[in-house]
Amino acid sequence: MDNEWIISDxxxxxxxLLKNESLFNVSNGYxxxxxxxxEKYPENYKTIRGTYINAFYEDAPIQYxxxxxxxxxxxxKIVNVTDSQDIDIIINGEKFSVFQGTIKDFNRYVDIKKGCYIREIQWVSPLGKELKIKITRMASLKYLELFVINYEIExxxxxxxxxxxxxINGDVANFTDENDPRVGTDHAKILSVKSIxxxxxxxxxxxxTENSKNIVAMTTKHKCDAEHEVTVEKTDKSVKAIIKIGTESRLINFTKYNVYTDSRRHENVExxxxxxxxxxxxxxxxxxxxKQxxxxxxFWSLADIDxxxxxxxHQGLKYNLYQLLQAVGKDEKSNITAKGLSGEGYEGHYFWDTEIYILPFFTLCYPELAKGLLRYRYNILDGARERALEMGHKKGAAYPWRTIIGKECSSYFPAGTAQYHINGDIAYSYVQYYLATGDFDFIKEFGAEVIFETARIWLEIGHFDKGLFKIDAVTGPDEYTAIVNNNYYTNVMAKYNLKWAVKFYNELRCKDQKTLEILSDKIGITEEEVKNFEDAYTNMYLPYNEELKINAQDDTFLSKAVWDFENTPKENYPLLLNxxxxxxxxYQVLKQADTVLAHFLIEDxxxxxxxKNSYDYYEKITTxxxxxxxxxxxxxxxxxxxQNLAYKYFIETARLDLDDTHGNTKDGIHTANMGGTWMAIVYGFAGLxxxxDYISLSPKLPEIWNELSFGFSYKGNHIKVYMKKDKTEIISEGKSLIVLxxxxxxxxxxxxxxIEILN
Amino acid sequence: MDNEWIISDxxxxxxxLLKNESLFNVSNGYxxxxxxxxEKYPENYKTIRGTYINAFYEDAPIQYxxxxxxxxxxxxKIVNVTDSQDIDIIINGEKFSVFQGTIKDFNRYVDIKKGCYIREIQWVSPLGKELKIKITRMASLKYLELFVINYEIExxxxxxxxxxxxxINGDVANFTDENDPRVGTDHAKILSVKSIxxxxxxxxxxxxTENSKNIVAMTTKHKCDAEHEVTVEKTDKSVKAIIKIGTESRLINFTKYNVYTDSRRHENVExxxxxxxxxxxxxxxxxxxxKQxxxxxxFWSLADIDxxxxxxxHQGLKYNLYQLLQAVGKDEKSNITAKGLSGEGYEGHYFWDTEIYILPFFTLCYPELAKGLLRYRYNILDGARERALEMGHKKGAAYPWRTIIGKECSSYFPAGTAQYHINGDIAYSYVQYYLATGDFDFIKEFGAEVIFETARIWLEIGHFDKGLFKIDAVTGPDEYTAIVNNNYYTNVMAKYNLKWAVKFYNELRCKDQKTLEILSDKIGITEEEVKNFEDAYTNMYLPYNEELKINAQDDTFLSKAVWDFENTPKENYPLLLNxxxxxxxxYQVLKQADTVLAHFLIEDxxxxxxxKNSYDYYEKITTxxxxxxxxxxxxxxxxxxxQNLAYKYFIETARLDLDDTHGNTKDGIHTANMGGTWMAIVYGFAGLxxxxDYISLSPKLPEIWNELSFGFSYKGNHIKVYMKKDKTEIISEGKSLIVLxxxxxxxxxxxxxxIEILN
Incomplete structure (x- = not known):
């Protein structure tokens, strides 16, 4: 029954089942x-039964x-909160379960046009009772506190x-696996029930929660259209409603309204x-x-891509965008976790993934939501300023590598705190938002402060050496190399950050002296400091290897031995687990694009x-x-x-979770990759x-496709691009003057x- | 009352008191x-009451x-074992304590000629009873299981x-401090009492012990020369003997014999x-x-220095050598911990300190004990081989950075496992022992295998780059720089290790084909492999900076910014705690000698x-x-x-613990520094x-001294050096032909x- 809107398994x-727990999550960003x-699986089946509230966290002590x-x-650490999923159907003592009796029909799918996850089952119990059941779930996108389950029973x-x-059950725990650094290793039991x-x-x-003292209330009401009697049973940590439905109803419609309120957003949660x-x-x-x-x-009219x-x-792409919508925080307290709200991998933390892999989609297709994500970074700026001082810097902001409320959560600094590039990534995302929307008010109110504070960090960690500005002891995006000097990616992002700090400073000085004064009073930015920014970026050292004619990943990368790929068996990947x-x-071996990513983000x-040479060189040694x-x-x-390679890599991203190609979808979907799918099309095939001063496109339709079309906003205009076998059409609608x-x-x-051009 | 043999406080x-717990430790290597x-201090006084058995350990889980x-x-982790120190003297209900009543006389000192620690007290109780007490303690150097306390009471x-x-008290715990990486952070309660x-x-x-299941028995007998009655009281975890002494004895001599037996050395400990x-x-x-x-x-006739x-x-020097004797393991199961047996700092682990800072003294003054320390490394060779495989190497031995039984105990690899130089250090100490003693049998039996296996690791982690052999991703001795390429110290030690592997291989091939065959069968060493050793060391890359005319600490060290010493307040040292x-x-900042140390160890x-240039450069930036x-x-x-600087640094080493210049003597004495004191004289002032093929000396007597003399063994001869104001005399006694x-x-x-030469 699959089509572009229906994903079934x-x-x-x-x-x-375990993998599908992630794939069939219902989330709304909250x-x-x-x-x-x-009704659960058989007892011996492995399951991660989970409900999460974005940015609802525990403070877990880190052991070293x-x-x-x-x-x-x-x-x-994100908390697995009170479970509201439990529903059992009982006929004469027989409990409904697809693991016993006979299944006459079974369909399990998510409908991404309707925003529902559905199970349809025609089932005969071991004693011969036949039922038709349709279970529909939604995390309401309109009413964020609501998770609703509807049963149609015949x-x-x-x-x-x-x-x-x-x-409803308060006896919940987080999932842990002490041997996988990508999921939590400790602190399973977090919540205690306060009242029922x-x-x-x-x-x-x-x-x-035990340490952070965050409170969550889980409130449930039921609605049943058939005549029924309710009794309620209570334990220390759970409540059960027993709803006995009269014999006269052949068709039963039953709805469970589950409302989550939490002390980070609601004043009196109960x-x-x-x-x-x-x-x-x-x-x-x-x-x-x-309403859903x-x-x-x-959403689909904005995230308009075919x-x-x-x-x-096409289905993979749509699914990925749907998941991004499900994952994105809708208030400024929350962002997009590495796994959305579909699992506990990476413990509900926010990374640079948002800025580099996810924001491009929202910036171009849903700027209002992009703004919220950017605001989140502004809201945690104080934490980043504190961290900078703690790290021994005199000023500036050092954004945490992974965090929920703004404090560094990485306990392995070589692949955490050392990734100073996150400062540049955040600055970059503000600039890109500004360039796409022209929204200078947003820069005045939030962006400038973030960009000045992040720019400052480069002067703290960088220094002049023989006239060149160099940045030592950092880790770039490629975590298979750590704590190096002059990582090309970092330096190029720092340069961009510094350059835009100077641009915005000058723009404010010309256009809005008042705002600049307020900002100067607040963070003490001076002309002289901005002059230093300028000195640093104009003399930024960008490593280049004359012999290979490529940008070197860092000062010493190219002098290392190349990893022995030939003698590395397939089962030894990912290397970090082996x-x-x-x-x-x-060794020269990359976990992911580093210089190649920099060449995308800052191509000029x-x-x-x-x-091209760099691509050729690094691709061979990237795992x-x-x-x-x-x-x-x-x-x-x-x-x-x-083109063929581009297509090959695109396939990898498009169905990474649907096909579980990394083998860890059970821990949650990969939100960054999902953003990447869209980018591979829009930035890749369409070359956006x-x-x-303008937006540029260089469309190259993959041979295998007949047509690719997508839309986006640019400075308030809606632009739709149709890439066809023989031509490209661009339709721009709106009032702004734009350059394309x-x-x-x-x-x-x-x-x-x-505009229409023939290929 | 201090003199060269008496250290009092x-x-x-x-x-x-806390510091003196370390300084006045009595130990015998076991x-x-x-x-x-x-009789303890007042209740509110901080104390680390401790008794340790060398290499008696618990397996403590490491949290990450x-x-x-x-x-x-x-x-x-070394275990604080059963406490046998408790002795109280009671007169009519008044307990003896120097913290009440009147002290008429008090002397507390260690006599390093007699090997005893003594307290002499003349004391009047609050109710006027006057006592003279002399308490003498010894950890017997002849009977290693014995810790004896003698009371003379008048x-x-x-x-x-x-x-x-x-x-005697089995309710003991280890000391922890979660904010100081130099002491343990966890796992205080280790021992449980099995029987009394x-x-x-x-x-x-x-x-x-809970995890390692090591067993220790603490057995006590008393002897009292005065007429007395004994009753015994027992709790779950302790036993108390109450010895009532008749009124007729004015002088009482009481001895407590405490014997420790442990399951790592004794078959039936009880x-x-x-x-x-x-x-x-x-x-x-x-x-x-x-006997003591x-x-x-x-010992003093061998460790003959004045x-x-x-x-x-002079006193500081003697004290330090005495502590080394107290600390050194006398069996091959144990070595010298970073703190001897005087405290729990660094958790009773053995480091490279032994090879580079302590073995030189034993090798030249007490070769029999040196041999034991080298044998220890041989005994843990299997563990080092396992670790090499675990680290992804195909063969060779990767000695653990810190260990007790041979498994890596470092949980912070950038300043732990990354210090591959420990392999070279161990190889170096075998070679030095061989060169000092001429004991080729020892090389045949133990040394060759260690040197071959350590040499192999360099081929595993090194590679050829443009004809030069390079070693990447290591940390040198200076832990203020980590994970670098071509650390000069590491490369030079690797070169020495490889060179001697080749030499010993060739020597065995010429002199003892049989031994070589056995070894080849055991570890599979081949001619071809040895040829690779030779290629590697003859082409070893040793970083040199043309401009500064110094050896660069590593490939990128000199391009970093220099630490801002001027604006670093004194209280911010040591930097690692701030x-x-x-x-x-x-930054360019060193915790300790790195290239400078290499220039000492391998000066050629x-x-x-x-x-000299390197010394000048690095000294300025070393903390x-x-x-x-x-x-x-x-x-x-x-x-x-x-000369003046040499003397200044020597002073620092000679009295580091006696004057607690690092402020952490409470956690134990600094054994490596103590070896360093001796080296500063013998290798420094005497230039040994x-x-x-020979031993060389370049004596330069510090101006402030009238005379310096010391003795050592060289190839079985005893050599005594007298450095005087006007001349140097060398007296060699023995039968070997030596070159000096x-x-x-x-x-x-x-x-x-x-030999006598005028200055």
Whole structure:
């Protein structure tokens, strides 16, 4: 039944079920619920039963064998909160379960146009009772606190009572795996139940985290259209409603409204929970569903992209964008975690992934949501300033490598705090947002301060050496090399950061002296300091190897031995799970695009030949062990003219989670890669770049496709691009004057206009 | 009362008491007891009450925030074992304590000629009872299991009963400090009591460690020359003997024989404990004391060194050598911990300190003990081979950076496992031992295998680059710079290791084909492999900076910014306790001698000017935050002709612990520095070097001294050097033909001979 809007998987294999818990998560950026079965699996099946609230965290102490100065003492960790998924259907003592009896029909899928995850089952119990059940779940995109489950039940061949047992359970724990650095290793038991309400009308569990003292209330109301009686049972940590439905109803419609309120967003979580649950449960499920579809209609009109000629990839692409929408924080307290709200991998932390791999999509397709993500970074600026001081810097902001509330959560600094490039990445994303929207007010209010503070860090960690500005002891995006001098990526991003700090400073000085004064009062930025920024970026050292005619990844990278790929068996990938980091650091081997990524983000710092040579050199020694790698390689393969390769890498990104190619989708989807899929198309195949004064496109349609079309916003205009076998059409709608460069020609466009060029 | 043999400190200040617990430890290489008061301090005083058995360890799990492949999962940790120190003297309910009543006289000192630690107190109780007490402690150097305490008590002005309460206590814990990486952070409670014997004749507590299942028995017998009655009280974890002494004795002599037996050395620890305690308690204290003095007479005749003209330094020097004797493991299961057996700092681990800072003394003055230390490394060779495989190497041995039983205990690899130079250091110490003793049998039996296996590691981590052999991703001795390419120290030690592997291989091939065959069968060493060793060392890359005319510490060190010493306040040292490691790594700043140390150990790889220039350059940027630094700088200051500086650094080493200049003597003495003191004299002021075919001396007596004399063994001969104001005399006694180079003249010496040269 799959099509571009329907992603299904009916497997009941244990391994697939675990993976599908992630794939079939329902989330809305505030809360997310894994696709567990309401009635559970057989007892011996492995499961990660989870519900998460974005940015709802515990402070977990970090243990070190040998601790050093300014190592973070605690880290924030996303919490698996109260479980509201449990629903059992009982007929004469027989519990509904697809693992017993006979399945006559079974469909499990997510409908990304409607924003629902659905299970349809036609089932005969071991004693012969036949049921048709349709279970629909939604995390409401309109009412963020709401996770709703609807059951449509049809009694096919019997009249007996049906009992629905619906529970909420506060006895929850986080998932841990001490041997995989990509998931948490400790601190499973976080929440304790503070109070329980067990009434026929409403059930509520209020729980608190042990250290951070964050409180969450989980409030449930039920609605059943059939005649029924309710009794309620309570334990220390759970409540169960037993709903006995009269024999007369052949068709039963039952809805469980689950409302999550938390002390980071709601003033009185209990009261608020009751109120919201009261309000929302008065809305029919059908009406909620319609609102969900409306929301998605808007989203799909903005995230407007179609591939004609390759249904599987088209589906993968759509699915990925849907997941991004599900994952993105809708308030400024939260961002997009590495796994969205679909799992606990990377402990609910926010990384540079947002800025480099995810924001491009939102910036061009949904600027309002992009703004929220940027605001989040502004909101944690104080934490970054504190961290800078803690790291021994005199001023500036050192953004944490991984965090929830702004404090560094990385306990392995060579691949954490050492990645100073995150400062440049954040600055870059503000600049890109500005260039795409022209929204200078946003820069005045938030961006300038972030860009000045991040720029300052480069003067703290950099120094002049024989007239060149150099930056030592950092780690670039490629975590298979650590603590090096003059990582090309870092230096080029620092240069961009410094350059734009100077530009914005000068622009404010010309256009808005007042704002500049307020900012100077606040953070003490001076003309002299800005002069130093200028000195630093104009003399920024960008490593270049004369012999290979490539940008060197860092000062010593190219003098190392190349990893012995030939004698590395396939099962030894990803290397990080099979070799000591030091052994990996010793060799020329990349986890992911580094210089190649820099050549994408800031393409004007290198000429085409250097970019192509670098691509050729680094591609051979990149393992793509990071899910962030293929998108960058796909984009750059397009750029340097390797169409087949570009396509190959794109396939990797498009279905990475659907096909579980990294084998860890069970821990959650890979949000950065999902953003990367879109980038591989728009930045790769269409060659889009946001330049200072224009937007440029160099479309190259993959041979296998008949047509590719996508839309985006640029300075308030809506632009739609149709790439066809024989031509490219661009339709611009809106009022702004924009400049568009198509291949090598510049077009000045005002009002609505269509450009067409033949290939 | 101080003189060269007596080191005293009568302070009762809390801080001094804590420090003196370390300084007044009594140890014999097997067991060590801190200088706590038998009767304890006032309750609120901080104390680390400790007794340690060398290499008696617990396996403590290591926690990581983010764990990676091949990070050690457990580490061995020295155990604070059953406390046998408790003795109280009670007169009519008044307990003896120097913290109440009146002290008429008090002397607390260690007599390093007799090998005893003594407290002499003349004390009047609050109610006016006057006592003279002399408490003498020894860890017997002849009977290693024995820690004995003798009380001589004189009742000065009363006749009443005296009660002596003597306890043994199994309720012990290790000391932890979670903010100092130099002491343990966790795992305080390790031992649990398994059985208790509480008889009038003998008391015993048997305890076991939780994870490693090591067992220790602590057996105590008492002897009292006055008429007395004994009762015994027992709790779950302790036994107390209450010895009531008749009124008629005015002088009381009381001895507590404490015998420690452990399952790593004794087959049945309980039985063995009873037997040894029975046997030893039949020896009078006086006789034990005599045997101790005899042992020390022999030691001081070997460790024969005198400074005339500076008593405090002379005392410091003697004290340091005495502590080395106390610390050195006398079996091959144990080595010398970083703190001897005087405290828990660095958790009882063995480091490269032994090979580079301590073995030179034993090799030249007490070769039998040196041999034991070398044998220890041979005994843990299997562990080093396993670690090499775990690190991804195909063969060879990767010695652990810190260990007790041979498994890596470092949980911070950038300043741990990355210090591959420990392989070279161990190989170096074998070669030095061989060159000093001529003991080729030892090389055949143990040394060759160690040297071949350590040599192999360089081929594993090194590679050829443009014809030069390079070694990447290592950390040198200077831990303020980490994970670099071509650390000069490492490369030069690797070269020496490889060169001697080739030499010994060839020597075996010529002299002892049989041994070589056995070894080849065992470890598979081949001609071809040895050819590769030769290629590697003859092409070893040793970084040299043309501009500065110095050896560069590594490939990128000299391009970094120099640390801002001017704006670093004094209280910010040591830097490691006040700056994040990454911040430190970013700058040219040294914790300790690195290239300068290499120029001492392997002086023939660089010419004098390079050595001098390097000294000048690195000295300016070295903080000496490591206690291992000053000795190396003193030696090299002598070498390059900075006599005053040499003397200044020597002073730092000679009294580092006595004057607590690093502020952490409370955690234990600094054994490496103590070896360094001796080296600063012998290698520094006397300019001794062990060369391949001869031993060389270039004496330069510090101006402030009248005379310096020392003796050592060389190829079985005893050589005594007298450095005087006007001349140097060398007296050689023995039968071997030796070659000695004095300043620039070579002397061939057979039989006993005296050489005299005027300055």
């Amino acid at each position: 009916n497997s009941l294999e244990e391994k697939d 809360l997310g619920v894994r696709g567990n079965f309401e 064998g040998e601790k050093a100065y300014a190592f973070p003492e605690t880290m924030q 009694k096919v061949n019997f009249d007996e009572d049906i009992i629905i047992e619906s529970s 309400t067990a009434e026929k009308e409403v059930m509520q569990i209020v729980s608190e 009261k608020c929970g009751f109120e919201i649950a009261g309000k929302l449960s008065s809305i029919s499920f059908e009406s909620l569903r319609e 579809e409306e929301y998605l209609n808007k 591939i004609v000629g390759d249904e599987k990839l 070799y000591h980091p030091l052994t990996i650091y010793r 710092e290198a000429d085409f030949n250097t970019i 793509h062990d990071s899910s962030l790698s293929c998108a960058a390689y796909s984009i750059m393969a397009s750029k340097v003219g390797y 770049r946001i330049k200072e 460069k198509l291949n090598k020609t510049l077009y000045e466009i005002t009002g609505s206009k269509k | 009568n302070s009762l200040e809390e801080k001094d 067991l060590g007891v801190r200088g706590n008061f038998e 925030g983010e764990k990676a492949y091949a990070f050690p999962e457990t580490m061995q 009742k000065v002005n009363f006749d009443e009963d005296i009660i002596i309460e003597s306890s 014997t509480a008889e009038k004749e003998v008391m015993q507590i048997v305890s076991e 039985k063995c404990g009873f037997e040894i305690a029975g046997k030893l308690s039949s020896i009078s204290f006086e006789s034990l004391r005599e 003095e005899e042992y020390l007479n022999k 400074i005339v003209g500076d008593e405090k330094l 700056y994040h490691p990454l911040t430190i790594y970013r 790889e660089a010419d004098f000017n390079t050595i 000496h935050d490591s206690s291992l630094s000053c000795a190396a700088y003193s030696i090299m200051a002598s070498k390059v002709g900075y 070097r062990i060369k391949e 180079k004095l300043n620039k003249t070579l002397y061939e010496i057979t039989g006993s001979k005296k």
